Amino acid sequence: MKPIVETKNLSKWYGNVLGLSDVSLQIEPGIIGILGPNGAGKSTFLKLITGQIKPNIGNVRVKGQPIRNNYHLFSIMGFCPERDFFYEEMTGWKFITSLLKLHHFSQSEVEIRAQKALEIVELVEDKDRVIRSYSRGMRQRLKFAQAIAHDPEIMVLDEPLSGLDPLGRRKIIHLIKSYKGEGRTIIVSSHVLPEIEAMTKRIILIHQGKIFAQGDIHYIRDLIDTHPHIISIKCSDARQLASKFIQQDYVLKVHFSSSNDSLLIETNNRDKLFSLLPSVSIENKIDVDEITSPDDNLQAVFDYLVGK
Amino acid sequence: MNQENTRRFSFFLNSVKNVYSIFLSMGRKAKKTKVFFLFSFLPVVIAFIIKFNQIFSGRGKIQGIYIFSNLIVVFYLQFLILILALFFGTSVASEETEGQTLTYLTTRPIPKSAIVLGKYSAYTTLVILMMSVGVLLSFFILNVDNLGNFSLYKILLRDVIVLGLGIICYTAFFTFIGTFLKKSILVGLVFSFGWENVIQYFPGSTQRFSIIHYLKSLLPAPRTGRFSFLMFRLEPSPTGTAIVMLFLITGIFLGLACLLFSQKEYILED
Numbered sequence: 001m002k003p004i005v006e007t008k009n010l011s012k013w014y015g016n017v018l019g020l021s022d023v024s025l026q027i028e029p030g031i032i033g034i035l036g037p038n039g040a041g042k043s044t045f046l047k048l049i050t051g052q053i054k055p056n057i058g059n060v061r062v063k064g065q066p067i068r069n070n071y072h073l074f075s076i077m078g079f080c081p082e083r084d085f086f087y088e089e090m091t092g093w094k095f096i097t098s099l100l101k102l103h104h105f106s107q108s109e110v111e112i113r114a115q116k117a118l119e120i121v122e123l124v125e126d127k128d129r130v131i132r133s134y135s136r137g138m139r140q141r142l143k144f145a146q147a148i149a150h151d152p153e154i155m156v157l158d159e160p161l162s163g164l165d166p167l168g169r170r171k172i173i174h175l176i177k178s179y180k181g182e183g184r185t186i187i188v189s190s191h192v193l194p195e196i197e198a199m200t201k202r203i204i205l206i207h208q209g210k211i212f213a214q215g216d217i218h219y220i221r222d223l224i225d226t227h228p229h230i231i232s233i234k235c236s237d238a239r240q241l242a243s244k245f246i247q248q249d250y251v252l253k254v255h256f257s258s259s260n261d262s263l264l265i266e267t268n269n270r271d272k273l274f275s276l277l278p279s280v281s282i283e284n285k286i287d288v289d290e291i292t293s294p295d296d297n298l299q300a301v302f303d304y305l306v307g308k
Numbered sequence: 309m310n311q312e313n314t315r316r317f318s319f320f321l322n323s324v325k326n327v328y329s330i331f332l333s334m335g336r337k338a339k340k341t342k343v344f345f346l347f348s349f350l351p352v353v354i355a356f357i358i359k360f361n362q363i364f365s366g367r368g369k370i371q372g373i374y375i376f377s378n379l380i381v382v383f384y385l386q387f388l389i390l391i392l393a394l395f396f397g398t399s400v401a402s403e404e405t406e407g408q409t410l411t412y413l414t415t416r417p418i419p420k421s422a423i424v425l426g427k428y429s430a431y432t433t434l435v436i437l438m439m440s441v442g443v444l445l446s447f448f449i450l451n452v453d454n455l456g457n458f459s460l461y462k463i464l465l466r467d468v469i470v471l472g473l474g475i476i477c478y479t480a481f482f483t484f485i486g487t488f489l490k491k492s493i494l495v496g497l498v499f500s501f502g503w504e505n506v507i508q509y510f511p512g513s514t515q516r517f518s519i520i521h522y523l524k525s526l527l528p529a530p531r532t533g534r535f536s537f538l539m540f541r542l543e544p545s546p547t548g549t550a551i552v553m554l555f556l557i558t559g560i561f562l563g564l565a566c567l568l569f570s571q572k573e574y575i576l577e578d
Contacts, residue, residue: 050415053573071418071420074415074416085407089334089338089339101326102326102327102417104319104417
């Protein structure tokens, strides 16, 4: 399949700070997730492929054409920025219609498209309010609306789910997934693995400005699953619970809290531990109050993988 | 080939027109416009005080049109249009970078130069309208007892045209400064009240390096009187030359602003 976005040896520095280093990849139609912790270089990559910043080394081609100053390409591209900035005194309606005007649509088409985009993100009722008065979630949905309003073939979405409530997230995820079937190319970034996982299986892992891994999401899942996890369990009898778990070969370490009401278990098989926990607690009449995973975040996983 | 060029030109003009209509509408409602609109009424208040004093003190020897001409030079030409052009011209680029809204415009199928020209045209229109309201009110207040004299309207028209040219030229210059420098307001203030107010009084050709020299060249020679020193100028350029120079300066700085805005990389800060 012909790549829609192609980068060759893409590198970017901000003064002495490395933004992105030697990124060469080809993006084909479908949904691709750009995953990495905060400051990994995701936004830099997305700004480079939308021509907003110039690479120090390398080049970007979208549909075979260089992107920088090639404004015609934006008739088929939509970009949702990460930053929460707007023309605050505009209404939501004015914001969307103004930006649609810049696509040279007729006035009637502008209005039809704006109405449709606002319906998709469920902002029709609030369209006449000034953006300044919008909540964080509404602002995020408005940003998304301006990226899809002109029905682009390529969508570049930088952290489109941040600031949304769980229901809002689910709707946007569902919407993004629905675009996949239409043959579009959607490049979506996030620092939250489950968010990306819910949208696509194809991911690119970015860490410290470099492509750390790319491919099927199962690959990263496997890596993560072999990463020792720390599970914190708050319960009525921490020592008894520990005595049951310590016999399992997938339990590597057990620590007790100073108050003796919780224990930290280090395991290399989270799933097995979680499947055993209910039966152990029932058989031994141990009340489990809370289960948390202190290191279950992408940064911890990356640190582990890089260290590995 | 010709057809292709015509198509491209019409696409470009359409892009400028669309940017213009968006920012004219947005600029009209902006807080900044409201503040500067009030600010532009300062000469109107002064005109009102002068006229009020003339009427009630009974010392109405000085003609209204004479005071009006001096008001144009002192308050409008050397102060107000500079301030308005400075704040609106520099904001063409800086409000997009400082407000971090630039992304919304640069990810649209329009040339970056159309963004500059569209915003410049919108803000120039706003400034000319703001200035014209104040000028008209000042004129009517100062000449309230002589409104039947139609020769005065010729003077009014000439002054409005000169001020309009000044706004067009200064806004183009400050648009360029705004695309070029981060601290554009500070540099603009130094230019407006340093360079422009000093260099015009230099003898020889040096005065021709100021915009105000060409604007003053379009006004009649100063009449003798207590304000005549304010109209002081050494060697006015011919009217035709002055107009050509004003348009040339406008064209050069707008061209540079478009070029710079298209090529420069604006890194929006966190």
